[in-house]
Amino acid sequence: MSLDRHDKMVARVDAWARRVITLGGAVIIFSVVGLVGFILYETYPLFASPVIEKTGEWALASRISPAKGLEIGSDEYRETSYRLDDKGNLDFISLESGAKLATFSNPLLHDRVVSSHRMTRRNFVTFGAEGGRAGTAEIKYLANYAGKKRVVDPSVKYGPVFLLDKDGGGISKIAGYADDDGNVTVAGFSRKSGLFAASYRLSGDEAPSADFNPKAVKLEAPGEIVTSLAISSQDAAVFAGTESGFVFIFSKSGDVYALREKIKASDVSVTALAFLIGGEQLIVGDADGKISEWFDVRHVRLKNNGSQTAYAGGLPVKPGEEIELPDTGYSDKKAGLDKAFTLASGGKKLLKIRSFESHKERVEIIAASPRDLGFATAGGDGTVAYHYSTSGRTYKVWKPGQKADLLVFSPKADGLLSMGNDGMLYNYSLDAKHPEITVGTLFSKVWYVGYPGSQYVWQSSGGTDDFEPKFSLMPLIFGTLKGTLYAMLFSVPLAILGAVYLSQIAPSSLRNAIKPMIELMAAIPSVVVGFLAGLWLSPIISNHTMSFLMMLVSVPVGWLFFVLVWWAIPRKKRPDTSGAGELFFLTPIVLASVAAGYFAAPGVESLLFHGDLKQWMYSTLGIVYDPRNSVVVGLALGFAVVPIIFTISEDALSAVPPSLTTAAYALAASRWQTAIFVALPAASPGIFAAVMLGLGRAVGETMIVLMATGNTPIMDLSIFNGMRTMSAAIAVEMPEAPVGGSLYRVLFLVGLLLFVFTFLINTVAELITMRLKKKFSRL
């Protein structure tokens, strides 16, 4: 090979090497950016606003009967829709072409229909007619596959038509509810005779007969004009909104309805009522266009039996008076209460929880989403709005071309249909991926169903379909900070003192022996530390809590004792403790103090705490001892953090230029004075960086907290119970989180927070260390 060719070869190799190596560098840079970018990409949709777009509009006036429409709905693929008109006829319309597909009419119904109601989750329609009759019909869709094309076949199953108001008054408002077993409840109001309810069983097979006659019971609301009705799917209770602004609640027991409560819900007339899915949250709309959410809250009755005015929940209660309050932990003694009060159950009460953006005129319709806690409202001013219960947000307000007289969600909650009396049908697509998540629901208190007030709650999964996930990050952040705090309390003093001793005071032979040992400590897998904490340490501390607490006292006392003994020995007679001897000399002191604490514990416990510390804590302080608690976590997590703080502090202390320390010695400073007043201040930025890095490690550590705590997401500073940290929440819940769901993305957000937090901390620490290095190199 000629030299020339060889040179070319070398040059070519060189060029290729440059390319490959640059590519390697690019991959790393890309990974850093990609990591953050991907996590952001997965988190971002949480905060994206729901998108509502019009996908079609049809002028149906010429194609269907000109009669007034009462209900509309669609199949789950949003291919066809139906309309019920006031003659009781059902028209099916294609949402692709606007063509009429079929018409059904109810053979049993001869009067004009004046009111109707449609269940949120089913196309189960209840209608009331002139002459006091009521009836039901269920629209069903059967999907057939002809070849590869899906064809949706609509059909109607009519229920019985019966006389609800025996006096024949027109049913001006009606609501119906059918459960999965075929039990139907129908409530209706006629101006002539008032409010009635009828319950009966509808088996699926029999043909409806004209002489069906279920018993209708009267619901007493004298003098009231009912303007809206709703039936709870929880207990078939009837909620009636009236012209005078009240909501009457009739609860059912057996066949009888009794007035449970009468609540002033509005200053003006209540014009619309609807339950969200689950039948807990009641949405109330009034004649002013105001929209509010209400649900039942468990109350307690507190009676002041004392002789002075006492305070409960911040309210003054005079002697002998009684007050009714939401049960914010009074009945299970979690909330403090003046001893003057006696406690009685107050039952459930409907409370106003939150309000939404108002319409300018009266609320005409409230349509609940069949999938989540979203709902849409239509106002008299022609606007339609989409709201979400949990977040309390009104995401979008828009004006269809014509005023919406009918409004309904599609069965999969991926679309909305609205229709005006002029026959204009609007088809909207709804893309609301995470409407329950806002910065507010993540970081501030939210009032959930079943809770006595606004709280921070993390509860991501539950047993039933109706379960509402609760995604407050505060309990997780709190748990993380709590675990970190206890870990730092344990590790920072230990690591820094140890570092000072080994770098400044101990002879270098000792230092060289011990430092690698503590570096190895960093290598111990956290799963090993966590398993020991959970299976070994936690039962030991639980069985010997008093001994453990005594050791915290006995070691310092032992130290003081030996210091005093030392002091008492005349200087010349003191044994030589220089060099490694000091440590050999100290070890028995530590062990002896620990032993003293252990053996003194039972005596102290019986003397101070009647022989049982935990019992005493529970009865006197109300503290429940959880074996997997913060002490265990603090020790275990501290164990994991110690080597980081120690190693970096020790490096910083050792890097203090000898010129400084020798100068101090020359000025007759003692070892201790030099270490504390010269070396420590000089290395303090490095020690700060060490603590920061330790903090970063403690915040992100997963396995130890997973194994050493009970993982309950509570917010309680007590050292005797556990916590759930951010990292543990990810590890536990990620495998069960459906891809792309709210939990999945919220956990990504938790990961993002962890990332940002540790990245910032590490950057600060790194910058400090770099500056310190520069400073020392100048000295």
Place this chain on the structure above:
Amino acid sequence: MGEKKDYVRGFWAEGTPFIWFSGIAAVVLVLMVVGLVSLILANGMSQFWPASVAKVSLKNGSYLLGSVSDREKTSERDRILLRIANRDVNGLDFKWVESSAITKVEYPESVSVLERDEYGPMYGFINSLAEGESSVASSSPEFQNVLREKLRTVREKTASAKKLQATIDSEKKEVTAVEVRLRRLDEGEKANDPETLLEKAGLEKRRGVLLENLGTKLADEEKELERLKAEVEAPRLDVTLSDGSVAKVKLRKVLAVFNPNAMWFGAKFVHYMGNMASFITDWPRESNTEGGVYPAIFGTVMMVFIMVLICTPLGVLAALYMHEYARQGFLLSAIRLAVNNLAGVPSIVYGIFGLGFFVYMLGGGIDRLFFADKLPEPTYGTGGILWASLTLALLTVPVVVVSTMEGLSAVPRANRDGALALGSSKFQMIWNVVLPNAAPGILTGVILAVSRAAGEVAPLMITGVVKLVSAVPVDAVWPYVHMDRKFMHLGFHIYDVGFQSPNVEAAKPMVYTTAALLLLIVVALNALAILLRNKLRKKYMGSAL
């Protein structure tokens, strides 16, 4: 008076008490490390020692057989914790016995321990080894030999039965595939379409042909299998338990029989070593609380291996780029800082990235492209060893980068300049001068990465580790290396057995032993890295002078 005051001031100013105080901190640190390591090792290594089985006679006339595993002696009570084993009979492994209720404790040599493939060990007195009508009494002199021989033949026959079963399965495989397809068609949405019916008819015909071809061969093999199974089931041990009942234990279920009280130290040691060996080479049994950790070791090693293959070249290339090629400046410092900091980002964050990006995005994409016929059953779109390794590679790359950079910057400038002055190209200089000198640094980084990866659990939990697998990711079935398989991991094994198993008390020995094994591996790797690093430092400190 004044003199004494000085003395006091001198005493405190000298700071002896404070020095002691900081010394105590150092002592506590050392005690913690030594304590933890020795606790794990002592507990982990002692689990396999064949414990003597005591015969504890009680005041009510009955007796218990068990090994003493704990004793609680306080002023109020004095009791011992006996491991009475025989979980299938007693329901519990352990029992507290009050010392006051005990009349006598002896260690009879005839007590046998039967290690079984389920329900843990059995303690009792063996009466005889029986097979059908014939039996050999344990008192007869040739009993031990017969037992050993029988155990061996039963094991061999079990193995050949298993092999035969595999043969039959593979012969039937095609038929099975046809049957699966038939079932799919039946359950599918278009079960009554004419096309489907046509396909079904074809498949049924094919099934008939296949079955005919297999014909008598299959029937013979199945008969042989039946015979083997019957032979394996027959031999049994009759064991008298402490409650007086006689248990008939099938020899097939017995792994080993020994009499711990009759063993001398050497025999126990041999037994101990055997136990250790089977811990490493056996599969887990009894929902992971018994048996070995072979698949976990395999999974850990394989995952680490794949990870090293990815993170070493990447880390070294990146370090070379940043140290040798990139233009030094603010941007590069920022990147360097970012890479440094990545090492401190919590591992669980890498875990969610791995799950979201590798598993769902990449894996899901691969499934849609190449395994669409299997969907919705995921192939790569679910956690697996490849994704877990990639996740850990990402997590450990910063370690390799940082360590390599350290190694690169330790190469003296004179060496580089010398090479360049001799006319070598930049890459020749790097290849021949820089890299060899930086090798210990690179190696340190790799070892640290390996030890971090071996001990890391959190990110694996969401990217492909499972508590139990049916096969390791490498086997004799094409394509031999199954990167999509889920795997077991020593660290996760500790978490799972210690915290997820129903019988934590019985699982503790397993957890301690696994922890000891993991600790040994990781600490050994780290010690190696520290040694290498020190060597590196010394070498260049020397040459720099």
